[in-house]
Amino acid sequence: MTIAVTILPDQQLTALNETYRKAVARKRLRFALSAAVLFAAVAVASVGAEVNLRTLFTYFGNFVSYFDRIFTLENGSRVWTDIGEWFWGFRKWSLLLGETMLISYVGTLFGAILAFALNFFAAENTSPAPWLRFIVKRFMEFCRTVPGIVFALIFVIAFGLGPMAGVLAIAIHSTGALGKQYSEIVENIDMKPVEGVRSTGASWLACMRFAVLPQVAAGFAGYSLLRFEINVREASVMGFVGAGGIGQELIVAVRKFYYSDVSAILLMIVVTVFVIDIGTGWIRGRLFGEERSA
């Protein structure tokens, strides 16, 4: 079978080819320019960050052997040959991990409650007054831009060493992050139920309770679970600055070169994070599944 391909007359073809070449050339130029800018920025940044490839190459062996060392027991055998020795502090570390999860749970809940109270003022469609919305939004922005661990550093001084500082730091950060996500959900609701409730003469509070809340509850719960999961990771390093949880143990092990302890604690953290990942994923699936069937 032959297929007839129509070939345009030369004149037309040259004109079209010319346009095509120009378009491609412009695109290439733009790409080359952006690449050059990126390279320049990276070059400046490498000077700024004191990048030293020689150090990297000299010590890269250290990085590899670090993993070799953290999987070696003190008597020189591999860690998995003697699980009991490797996880000698299993009880203590489990309790600390439990504390880490508790920190993240209480912090997330605190943050969720505060964010819940604030988000209706921050959402465009439910906020009672523009100035109030502006203030609440800026406040939440502040809460989520300052890193949690900076709050922890300050709270450790104000409230003393211990998990309380970690909880409050996580709570503040979660307030900012959840407040933003919550108010975005609220901004996307269907306003008809709100009008319906308002037309019966309901107050602002009643409007929120009976028209907005039923639409957003599942979304709120989903984001809170996601935040809980993120906060477990965050709480695992809060101990670095003395704000409770497993981080304290980890930083001591790293700093004092208790190699096999480092790998054991890291492994426990990673497994916990996995389990929580999967668990919250499952709960989220069920929540949204129910929502869809309803």
Next chain:
Amino acid sequence: MSRLPAPDSEGLHARYPDVFDRPVSARLAMPLMILGAFVIFVFGLVHLGFSPARMLSGLHQLGWITLMMIPPDPDSSLPLYLKALGETLSIALLGTTIAAVFALPVSLLAAKNIVPSNIFRFPVRRFLDTIRGVDTLIWALVWINVVGLGPFAGVLAIAVSDFGAFGKLFSEAIEAADNKQVEGIRAAGGNSWHEIRFGLMPQVLPVIAGQVLYFIESNTRSATIIGIVGAGGIGLQLAEQIRVLEWQKVSFLILIILVAVAAIDWISSKLRFAIIGRRAVA
């Protein structure tokens, strides 16, 4: 004035039995869950050492600290702080770039439409998950052991932890790409490299570029904190000034971090829109 007819409750009951006569288990589920959550919450408060007295004295202290922070004042360390800020921005940019460069080939291996075999994909995915499960601060600690204190350790820490995140995000972007263009290349006689280069990359690159820009922004935040464990940048100064209770300097440092993050945020969202147009950022 017309009156609404009285609601016919008998009829409503008959028509919507599931609304009025829910099984006991369904009625109790919600209150029980809330009760459970509340019990854990209270247990947590007690266990973690919360008490009204501690709370009050802490808030009192915090009030003092806040008062002492005003007005923000760098004193004579302004050049030092600006240099540290530059270091932080460099760490963020460099770390993200390195991570993106290394993550691109690995993400191809983790994408279902490129490597259909589950056996090959599974270890790559778990590997990426493990890297992501470890916090940036922990990576910073490890790298400090390797290359010594300083911003270079920070760059490597951000590069490694982002490598995990990018690997996952990129592979998801690749899996979401439209397969028709790849088929088109194959139909025209291209080999599998051509398929990736001309069929996949033009679709995927804008999405990836958007994600990288977004990460530069969030890494500016991460880069500020890795200094706390000694990996350079403004976090180092911040942690030091908090430890010596120089509150005016602390508030100044927090202020310039906020300004820097806002500026990067603004620039990267402009660039994002320039690259992918006015579409929603995936």
